[in-house]
Amino acid sequence: MINKKIFSFLTFLFSGTFFAGNALAQPVCPVCVVAVAGGLGLSRWFGVDDIITSLWIGALLMALVLWTIQWLKKKNWNFKFSDTGVFLLYYLFTYIPLYYAKIIGQGNNVFGMDKVLFGSILGTLIFIFALWFNNFLKNKNNGKGYFPYQKVVVPFVILLLSSLIAYFII
Numbered sequence: 001m002i003n004k005k006i007f008s009f010l011t012f013l014f015s016g017t018f019f020a021g022n023a024l025a026q027p028v029c030p031v032c033v034v035a036v037a038g039g040l041g042l043s044r045w046f047g048v049d050d051i052i053t054s055l056w057i058g059a060l061l062m063a064l065v066l067w068t069i070q071w072l073k074k075k076n077w078n079f080k081f082s083d084t085g086v087f088l089l090y091y092l093f094t095y096i097p098l099y100y101a102k103i104i105g106q107g108n109n110v111f112g113m114d115k116v117l118f119g120s121i122l123g124t125l126i127f128i129f130a131l132w133f134n135n136f137l138k139n140k141n142n143g144k145g146y147f148p149y150q151k152v153v154v155p156f157v158i159l160l161l162s163s164l165i166a167y168f169i170i
Contacts, residue, residue: 043163049170050108051119052163057094058123059130059159065090066131095120119166126162130155 043053065087072082079085095117098104104116111118134154138145145151 048163049167050115051110051122051170052166054116054119055123055126055159055163055166057116058120058125059127059155060123061090061094061120062124062127122162123159126159127155130158133158 043056068086068090069083072078072086095104098116104114106114108115134151137150137154147153
């Protein structure tokens with residue numbers, strides 16, 4: 001018997017994947033953000049370690065930052081340090097409530113740093129690498145993806161593999 005939460009998540013994820021069409025945003029598509037958010041939700045729901053969960057938090061935040069920056073540029077709402085400001089706002093509005101909710105800063109450390117902060121920094125860097133790697137693959141193929149939804153699959157698979165590696169190291 002399939003759990004209702006898993007069924008709802010899969011329905012939401014796949015409906016977004018199959019019916020997204022050409023509504024892809026540069027440099028991050030909405031389907032990718034949904035996939036990252038789904039991975040985050042699933043990892044927390046299954047009680048996965050904070051480092052692995054926060055990999056997905058960092059990736060999701062970076063995806064939202066890039067998405068917002070692109071949206072602001074479309075609207076011609078450019079101002080000095082707008083990219084940095086968007087980055088800082090997303091990260092501060094995420095981690096300040098986590099601090100006050102006593103989710104971070106409670107001595108749950110790895111390498112002398114809070115697990116959630118460590119994992120989210122790592123997740124942000126991994127997501128940036130995944131976007132770079134996707135662009136590298138596209139450039140090698142004359143600006144085209146090797147397969148449909150490559151832009152979604154490459155970051156998601158790299159994050160998933162990073163999560164598995166972190167799981168076996170922890």
